[in-house]
Amino acid sequence: MTGLVDWAAARARMIMAFIVLSLLVGGFAYANLPKEGEPDIQIPGLFISVPFPGISASDSETLLVKVMETELADLDGLESMSATAAENYAGIFIEFEFGWDKSAVMADVREAMNAAEAAFPDGAEKYSINEINFSEFPVLIINLTGDVPERTMSRVAESLKDKIESLDAVLEAGIAGKRDEMLEVLIDPLRLEAYNVTAGELISVVRNNNQLIAAGEVESSTGAFSVKIPSSFNEPQDVYNLPVKVNGDRIVTLGDLAEIRLTFEDRLGTARFNGETTVALQVVKRKGFNLLDMADDVKAVVARASAEWPAELQSAVYVGTSNDQSRVVGSMISQLEGSVLTAIALVMIVILAALGVRPALLVGFAIPTSFLLCFAFLALMGVTISNIVMFGLILAVGMLVDGAIVVVEYADKRISEGTGPMHAYVEAAKRMFWPVVSSTATTLCAFLPMLFWPGVPGQFMGMLPVTLIFVLSASLVVALIYLPVMGGVSGRMSRLFGRSADALRAATPWWLRAALVLPSLYMVFLGAMQTL
Known part of the structure; x- marks a missing residue:
């Protein structure tokens, strides 16, 4: 196994390309992985x-x-x-x-x-x-409020529903607070008596209509005939013209016997937003899509649709959002990212105080590299980023640097004894290979039983050991393969910078070197601020 270190050191340029590729793939995976508030249980x-x-x-x-x-x-x-x-x-x-x-x-x-x-x-x-x-609970609610007729508000909601559900990331957009339209038929007993129609005849006629009747081609001895039976109601006028009885030369229709009007069903529930009655579109996300991107797409669709409304409708209808889970998830992701960056900074400060600048930079390089490799593994497994995954990353910050610290400290000791940087880091990685592997393996063994935690709690917390296994495995690759190459290359560069500094110190007077201190510090400050 230690031959991997020699193989990597002999192919330093290829390993450097692998490092760059790992950072790019990991960053792409993190940007495109679906982000959720809670694991999908x-x-x-x-x-x-x-x-x-x-x-x-x-x-x-x-x-x-x-x-x-x-x-x-x-x-x-x-x-x-x-x-x-x-x-x-x-x-x-x-x-x-x-x-x-x-x-x-x-x-x-x-x-x-x-x-x-x-x-x-x-x-x-x-x-x-x-x-x-x-996963079928609404993650975003679009509220439509305003002093407009109920039928107008319903049609606006239906139009928005169709446009929102056309998005790939949206499973459905149910409408709450809207009543379905219906035809109300009020029978006049005096008209029934006047036209000599009984209630039973009227009910029988209505029941036997508006039905799907199978028809098609009818073959007989005289030939084949295409038969079409228009039996379903398509508009209110069809109900009005429904024939009930023949009275002499006149056909009595349902409109002659009753008052027919288009109205709404009785209200069974209502939706409220900011103390006002509203029509709400409850958006449900499709599994496997990014919650943050889905919310942005839905809001963009609503904004484009509302911009196409007439001016009177735009001024009368207010479009608001509630139960926006993307804000909660976005805030959580930002806070956890800040916690991860803070943990990285604190670890680097501790290492800087104990080992020096170059070891601190190398160990600091190991943290984000291990994280990005972990995101690449999570993308291969199809795991979404949730608060459990981010918590696992924070928990792993202090553990994944152990191998890097051991390798860097031993290599610095060999460099101080006169060994070349590349040889020193290769020797350190080979000498500490099995101690680092065994140390990481014992840590993984402590979390391994959580993979077999039964029931719903195990399904909820299952991503924690998976994240730790991936990130600690990535830390082994970084500490034993990437760091020796990076340390050897950076050691050669630092030795070149040291010789250049000695030559500059010998060639320039002290007052010129002192004058360059403030501009140099200012450039470092600008670079740090731009990075942040």
């Missing part, structure tokens, strides 16, 4: 709801809940089951063991619910099975 549970209009809570327990519990109790891998019985409703939550096969479990649950549904009393509506998936 799949809860191994299903919620089943059964609506039953008019049923009491006690009857719901007896006739619905107990029947479902009996059929669902024999499911494989079932861990717990809890139910709720209420008026007009029954619900049950079933939780399974971690590592469940969702497709197989869903099939078993549907089979059990079909058997239970056969035992339900008449009047029960179709059951629904819902997954508990945090």
Whole structure:
């Protein structure tokens, strides 16, 4: 294994190219990795709801809940089951063991619910099975408020919904606070009596219309005929002209018997924003996409759409955002990045005080290089950047420099004894190869059991040991392969700078060297500020 060090030292230029390539790939991976607030966790549970209009809570327990519990109790891998019985409703939550096969479990649950549904009393509506998936919660809400007609606001919301859902990163944009339009038919009993139409005839006609009737080509002895039956309602006028009865030479339509008007369904809920009634678009992110980029794209789409509205509509409708998770995640990423940079600075200060300038720079180089290599590994694994990943990076800052410190300190000792820089760093890497590897391996062994942490907590914290394994493995590559080459090249350069400084000191008077101190310090300050 120590032959890798000699191989890398003999190909210093190639290793330098690998270092540059690693930095570029790692930086590209970090910029393009999806960023989340929390890891995407799949809860191994299903919620089943059964609506039953008019049923009491006690009857719901007896006739619905107990029947479902009996059929669902024999499911494989079932861990717990809890139910709720209420008026007009029954619900049950079933939780399974971690590592469940969702497709197989869903099939078993549907089979059990079909058997239970056969035992339900008449009047029960179709059951629904819902997954508990945090990734389907809204990450951004677009609020539309203003003193405009409800129908106008609904059409604006529908238009925005279509444009937002056209984005690849958006799974859906549900609308809250909007009522669906409906045709309201108010039957006049006096008109029914005047046209000699009974209520049963009217209801039968309405029920038998607006249906899809299969048609096509009809073959007979005289030939083939194409048949088309216009049977569905496309606009309110179709309902108005619906024939009900023939009265003499006149056809009595539904519009003759009732008052028909376009209105809205009864409101079942409302949405509020800043104390005002609003129509809200709840944007759900598609899994695997960057939350920050998705929020920016949605806001850009909304801004472009609102700019195309008429001037009166722009002045009347206010577009606001709430529950913007991108702000929280962006702030968290910025704070964690600041914490990582602060930790790097503190580590370099400690090493600077203990070993000197050049060792501090080499060890400081090891920290971001290891991080960027870690991001490249995370991109290969398809892992998103979350607060757990960033916390793992902060935790690893103090550990990943141990190997670099040992190699750099031993190499400096050999350089002080007269050994050349490249030979000194190669000898240090070979001499400390197995101690550094074993030290890193013992640290990884401490976090390795966390990979096998069962249940939802293990799924939540699983990215912590993965991050530490990647970043500490990257630190081995940096300490034993990259640093010897960087140390040897930088040692030769520092020796060249030292000889140049000695020559400059011998050729220039002291007052000129003193005059160059302030401009040099100012240039260093400008460079540091530009870097920050």
